[in-house]
Amino acid sequence: MDAILSLRRSDDGNNNDETLFARIAEDLLQRGYSIQPAALPEHLASTLYAHQHYLAKEDAYEDAGIGRGGDYVKTEFIRSDEIRWITGETDAGQQWIEWTATLQEFLNRRLFLGLFSFESHFAHYAPGAFYKRHYDAFRGEANRVLSVVAYLNPGWGHTDGGELVLYRDDDDIEGIKVVPLYGTLVVFLSEEFPHEVLPAKRDRYSVAGWYRVNTSIGNKIDPPL
Ligand code: OGA
Ligand code: MN
Numbered sequence: 001m002d003a004i005l006s007l008r009r010s011d012d013g014n015n016n017d018e019t020l021f022a023r024i025a026e027d028l029l030q031r032g033y034s035i036q037p038a039a040l041p042e043h044l045a046s047t048l049y050a051h052q053h054y055l056a057k058e059d060a061y062e063d064a065g066i067g068r069g070g071d072y073v074k075t076e077f078i079r080s081d082e083i084r085w086i087t088g089e090t091d092a093g094q095q096w097i098e099w100t101a102t103l104q105e106f107l108n109r110r111l112f113l114g115l116f117s118f119e120s121h122f123a124h125y126a127p128g129a130f131y132k133r134h135y136d137a138f139r140g141e142a143n144r145v146l147s148v149v150a151y152l153n154p155g156w157g158h159t160d161g162g163e164l165v166l167y168r169d170d171d172d173i174e175g176i177k178v179v180p181l182y183g184t185l186v187v188f189l190s191e192e193f194p195h196e197v198l199p200a201k202r203d204r205y206s207v208a209g210w211y212r213v214n215t216s217i218g219n220k221i222d223p224p225l
Helices: 013-031 042-057 072-078 091-111
Strands: 033-036 082-085 117-125 131-134 144-151 164-166 176-178 185-189 195-197 204-212
Touching: 013 033, 013 091, 013 185, 033 176, 042 091, 042 117, 042 204, 072 131, 091 117, 091 144, 091 204, 164 185
Parallel strands: none
Antiparallel strands: 033 185, 082 117, 117 204, 131 195, 144 185, 144 204, 164 176, 164 195
């Protein structure tokens, strides 16, 4: 991987992760969200980066909203990205699942969040694609508790658009803009922060995931195993 893609050395990865996870936990406690530039371990970032470009080359993404019972007619006005759910069948998916599991464990230990399962997908926003203001979860429907997004776009500049805008609440119209630069990680409470993705001027790659709590009642297993 060339210099522009170099992030953190991976030889002392565990210590780095502990420091990063502690910062995320503290931010979540203080304000409910955390924005961490250059957070992804280099080996993980470069593997995800390569895999996303492979998916793009193979035309392996599908329009967001079609899978998992989504309402396509409705969602195409809301979001126009394309996605690929992560199953752990690929090395990249497996590495991401393992890393996010260590974050899950840490946050459960530190904040007693009771995070139970994790689902995630690769996302590609073609030039012009967007995701309008939305919540990842709705209050009272205790399912998605914590959202995490990792960005994989080297050299992303301020004129490239495609920022994530995180709004503090329903009345916030300004929000906090996050540049989707390679290695940046954003974590926020899913029920608390409406957010949107502004139209990108370049191809924009990210991985988005959600930790859920266990809401099984009787024999209805939710989330599915
Ligand atoms: C999402 C989402 C944000 C981003 O997929 O739900 O809000 O910056 N993604 O990609
Ligand atoms: Mn979202």
